[in-house]
Amino acid sequence: MTPRPPRLTALGAAASLLVGGLLTATPAAQAADGGRPDAPGNAVTGQSTPAITPTPQSVRTRSDRVTISPSVTLVTGDTSDEPSVKVVEAALRRAGAQRIVRSDRAGGSGLTVHVGVSAALADQHIEGPDALPADGYVLGVGADRIVLAGRDTTGTYYAAQTLRQILPRQNHPGAEVDGLAVRDWPGTALRGVIEGFYGTPWSHEARLDQLDYYGEHKMNIYVYSPKDDAYLREKWRDQYPAEQLAQIKELTDRAVQRHVEFTYALSPGLSVCYSSDTDAKALVDKFQAIWDIGVRTFAVPLDDISYTDWNCAADKAKWGTGGGAAGAAQAYLLNKVNKEFIATHPGAQPLQMVPTEYYNVSATAYKKALAEQLDPNVLVEWTGVGVIAPTMTVAQAKAARTVFNHPILTWDNYPVNDYVTNRLLLGPFNGREKGLPGELAGITANPMIQPYASKLSLYTVADYSWNDAAYDERGSWLRGLNEYAGGDARTEKALRAFADINYSSALNKQEAPDLAGEFARYWQSGDADRLTSVLRDLGNAPGRLRSSLPDRGFIDDSGPWLDATESWATATRTALRMVEAARAGKGAQAWELRQQLPALVAEAKSFTYTGLDGHKVPVIVGNGVLDGFLDKATAEHDRIIGVSGRPTASTSLGTYQTNTVARMLDGDDSTYFWSDGAPAAGDQVTVDLGRVREIGGITLAMAKPGSTGDYLHDGVLEYSADGQTWQQLTAFSGKPDVTATVPAGTKVRYVRARATAGQTNWLVVREFAIEKEGGAVAGGPPAAAGSALRAAADGDLGTVYRAARAPEAGEALELGLGSARSVGSVTVLQSAGSEALADIQLRGTDGIWRTVGALDGPYTRVNATGRTADAVRLAWRAGSAAPQIAELVVG
Known part of the structure; x- marks a missing residue:
């Protein structure tokens, strides 16, 4: 077993968070001097202060500096350990030190670095760490020395991580490092990650890599709880095979080296008999086997199970039925484990549990039973108000603590994506109120199925949970991109572009904020050169990341999304060129580009990855922004040439997952718009x-x-x-299917369905279909299967009239205009490659057809200024191929 360094554990501190108190920085810590004797506390000053993550509580620059000498003396003290020393040595070598000598006292010449030696701060006039909470530290640079002094060994390790960030990187000695005083401590005792998602579990190599990342970012807990590890759930009573147990031991050893508590979470709820001594013993025996390989922190999640159905008759006989009975049964088992295992194993950290009601603060019989009967030192995990809580407030945390009457450790379901497996969630941690960490025993974030891609969001989780008062979600996110890109500007730019189109989540409704802003700027300013450059950079971003991103696991995680990004960038650039061609009067070029878009979009939507069950999962990027620009661009093109375009939809309601309002206009009854909440009076869905x-x-x-x-x-x-101004057509109540007809001759652009009362059910709209009058198409040749004559003049360039055969003598395709009117132009759009031959004719008020032009390739526009007509037709010529007409437009 790997020796465990002595430490004041964060879990031990969290266990003291009982009904009467919360962990906060002590007044002495808050007021302590961070640098000069006359300096106020808790400030970040100095223009040259280096970027440190997580953001420290206090950073002060000094007027002096130190020089990285060729030979450096390294002195260790009471709160140093080998992991801390190794981090410091590696940082010094990267800064140019050529020889590092470990000693029990300062060297005669050259730089001396004190690791875990609080007394050495005196010569720098910096107060020591004694008043700081667990994991706090002081780092001093100046007075010809560097001093790292932790409140405990973990604090010193964190000081080493900070030093790693502020020292320069060069291959020769002589670098000068500006004087600095850092006084720092965490905002909550536990900060880390719970691998608790459904889907493909992380690989062993990825877990080891994650533990390294946690240590570097001052996160101190990792909860091993993958839903698809059979030995945690379905086979919870069974001991691990030797090979798998050896892997858990390796993870435990790595966690110790990185000052991370490896927490083993066993989930017996699917089959446990709470009253059974045999099952209690099986649980304890399983924990003992894990204890024997070095694990000291244990959890019993009882989430995502039913407590209305007992697994054994004995439980029903002992406790009865209902939520209160379930709470009492769970408390009984957990207390037994707490007494027979945790209490009998010195060094064991407080037991953690996940209640079956983990997602709200409502008072229930179940919570009451846990509050009253569960041992008071057990940590209760809670996801907030909602399984995926869009916001989490101080008031909610206090309410959770009150209703459970136990210290609360949040299981924050971000950036987990097991409910949206087609997406990456790469945006920052947000929606969490300042002051929240101080109300909690800790924060654990549930990450994505993709471990390496999760790091971008986890960076911001670490930043918030360490120092929420200074947390700025956007600033933290941008700093995380810079770090992950290895500080390379071009790679960082590419990473930002890619992360931007994978930004939104249940916590943040902003979809691709950077790109959406560029699209909005283009529609307002018409600056096509700027947008062309943005889209070119987006298309080049995947290639740059594949060639230059230091963390290669990210490339494997993100492969299909990178492919989709390249394709969407090509499609959007094509759409931009189409709009610019149409605005410049280059109708043929614009129409050629317009016809390329469906295939480009189909390719962009074609990328998939294989899920745990073997199914192919199509991936999504820039949802509603990239495809939204294409929709707007095609609408702009169509408007310029005089086509009304396909109807569009909008709603006052939110959207559940990818069930957008566009789906209620796609003509497919099996797809639908689905709101993400219940409509209130006044909510509506509208068709334009x-x-x-x-x-x-x-x-x-x-x-x-x-x-x-x-x-x-x-x-x-x-x-x-x-x-x-709206007119009511009909009211409806208590029926899901509604039909109506407007009075003949009524002119309409918008139709909406509006709720007149609130309800508890959400809203699904399969189809919102509106028949268009006028513009009847007649004649021939007859349409081929799957096509229709009306497609030649339906206002939708995405539909095409395809003839079943070549025209016969005398055949024509005729479009009625309803009544005689002035005609300025006639535009005919054919599918690419169509070789139909026809005269374009108008029927005047005298009933005579007159030729105004002839088809000339895919795009034909003829001037008809000064003519009046009540119909237009294409009179097919001899030898014409079967026509394919996308639209016949009369201007």
Whole structure:
């Protein structure tokens, strides 16, 4: 077994957080001098202060400096250990030291570095760490020495990590390091990660790498709880095979070296009989086997199980039924383990548990039983108000502590992505109120299935949990990108572009904030050169990351998303070129680019990875931003050439996962819009037809199999020409399918379904279909299977009239205009490669057809200024191929 360094453990500090108190920095620590004797505390000053992560509580520059000499004397003290010394030695060598001599006293010449020697701070006039909380430290640079002094061995290790960041990197001695005084301590006792997601467990190598990362970022707990380790859940009674047990031992040893508490979490709830002495013994025996390889921290998660169905009749006989009975049964088992295992093993840290009701602060019989019967020194894990809590406040943490009557360790479900396996969540930790860590025993973040990609978000978790008062989510995120890119500007730029389009989450609704801002700027300013450069950089980012990012595991984790990014960048650049061509009057070029987009989008959506169950999971990047730009670009192109375009949808409601409002307009009844919450009175879904026009029937199809109650239970259908003044068409209540027809001749652009009362069910809209009147298409040749004549003039360039055969003599395709009107132009858009031949003709008020032009390739636009007509037609010429008409546009 690897020797464990003596330490005042953070878990031991957390265990003292009982009903009467919370862990905070002591007044002495808060007021302590960080540098000069006359300096106020808790400030960060000095323009040359180096970037340190997590953000320290107090950093002060000094007027003196030290020089990295060729030979450095290293003196160790009471709170040093071998891991700390190794970090310091490595940092000194990178800074140019050529020889490091370990000694029990300062050397005669050259730089001396004191590791774990508080007394050496006196010559720097810096107060020692005695008043600091556990894991706190003081680092002094100046007065011809460097001093690292921790409150305990972990504090000294953290001082070493800070020194690692501030020393320069060069291959020769002589570097001068500005004087500095750092006085630092954590904002909460426990800070780290719980591997608790569903899906492909991390590899052993990835876990070792994670432990290294935690140590570097001053996180001190790792909870081993992968849902798909059978020996934690389904086979919890069984001992591990020797090979797997050896891996857990290696993880434990690495954790000790990195000053991380390896926590073993056994989940017996699927089959345990709480009253069974045999099962209690099996649990203790399993813990004993893990203890024997060096683990000292244990947890019993009882989440994601049913407590309405007992696993044995004895439990029902002993406790009865209901939530209170379940709470009492769980407390009984946990107290037994606490007494028979934790209490009998000196050095064991406080037991942790995850309650079955882990996601709210509501008072229940279950929580009451735990509060009253569970041993008071057991830490209770809690996810906030919600399984994935978008916000977490001080008031909520206090409420959780009150309702559970135990110290609270948060299981924060970010950046976990097992519920959105098609996405990477690379944005910062946010939505957590300042002051929250001080109310908690600690914070553990549940990461993604992708371990290396999780580091970008975990960097910000570490920053917040260490010093929430100074935490700035955006600044922390940007610093994390810089660190992860190895400080290389081009790689950092590429990483930021990629992380930006994977930014949003349940904690942060901002999707691709950088790119979305660039798109908005383009639509406002028309600066195509700037946006072209942005999109070029986005397309080049995956290649740069693949060639230059230091952490190669990130590339493996992110491969399909990197591929998708390249393809989406190509599609968006093409869309931009299309808009610029259309605005410049280059209609043929714009139409050629317009026709390339469907294939480019299909390619961008084609990338997948293989999940744990072997299924292919399509990946998503820039959801609603990249595809949103394409939608807006195609709408702009279509507007310029006079096409109303396909209808668009909007809503006042949030969206559940990827079930966007566009799905209610796709003509596919098996797809749907799904809100992420219950509609309130006034909430609505709206269809924009693109221009004012006559319409016919309206069909609103809501709910779906499995969610038959997810519809507007009370609402109205309304229409408007301007989006401001609305007319009610019909009211509805208690039915998921609604149909109506507007009065003949009514001009409409917008149609909406609006809730007139609040409800508890969410909303599903499978289809919101609106029939368009006017513009009837007739003639021939007949359409091929899967196509229709009306596609030639339906306002949607994505649909194409494809003839089943070549035209016969005398055939024509005719579009009625409803009534005689002035015609300025006729534009005909054919599919690429179509070789149809036809005269373009207008029918005047005298009933005579007159030719105004002829088809000329995929894009034809003829001037008809001064003509009046009530119909237009394509009179097919002899020898024409079967026509493929995307749109016949009369301007």
